[in-house]
Amino acid sequence: MDVVMKLGAQNPVVIFSRSTYCMSHTIETLIRNFRANPTIYELDRLQNGKELERALIELGCQPSFLAVFIGKELVGGSNGIMSLNIRGKLKQLLIRANAIWV
Numbered sequence: 001m002d003v004v005m006k007l008g009a010q011n012p013v014v015i016f017s018r019s020t021y022c023m024s025h026t027i028e029t030l031i032r033n034f035r036a037n038p039t040i041y042e043l044d045r046l047q048n049g050k051e052l053e054r055a056l057i058e059l060g061c062q063p064s065f066l067a068v069f070i071g072k073e074l075v076g077g078s079n080g081i082m083s084l085n086i087r088g089k090l091k092q093l094l095i096r097a098n099a100i101w102v
Contacts, residue, residue, distance in 0.1 A: 003048075004055040008069030012099035013038040016056055016067040019045055023078040024066050030081065031068075034091055036099040038068075071097030 017024035019042045043049035061067045084090040
């Protein structure tokens with residue numbers, strides 16, 4: 001779990017996903033549309049991907065999933081990110097994390 005938290009804290013926006021998860025591209029595009037540049041870890045392409053996946057599951061993430069850290073905090077998966085965007089709170093989080101500037 002420490003490795004995931006460390007990776008999640010290294011950049012303003014960090015996405016853990018699988019290359020085959022269809023919502024990964026959607027969430028990445030949404031975040032990039034705010035002019036943020038997320039760091040993306042595709043677990044199925046990493047040597048320690050299974051270890052990272054187990055750690056994310058311990059943090060409460062779904063096994064076939066996407067997990068997004070903004071400002072060093074796990075904010076959720078695709079549903080959580082979409083919900084934040086609909087409520088107008090995603091942009092605020094990105095600004096507070098210094099991922100974007102207005």
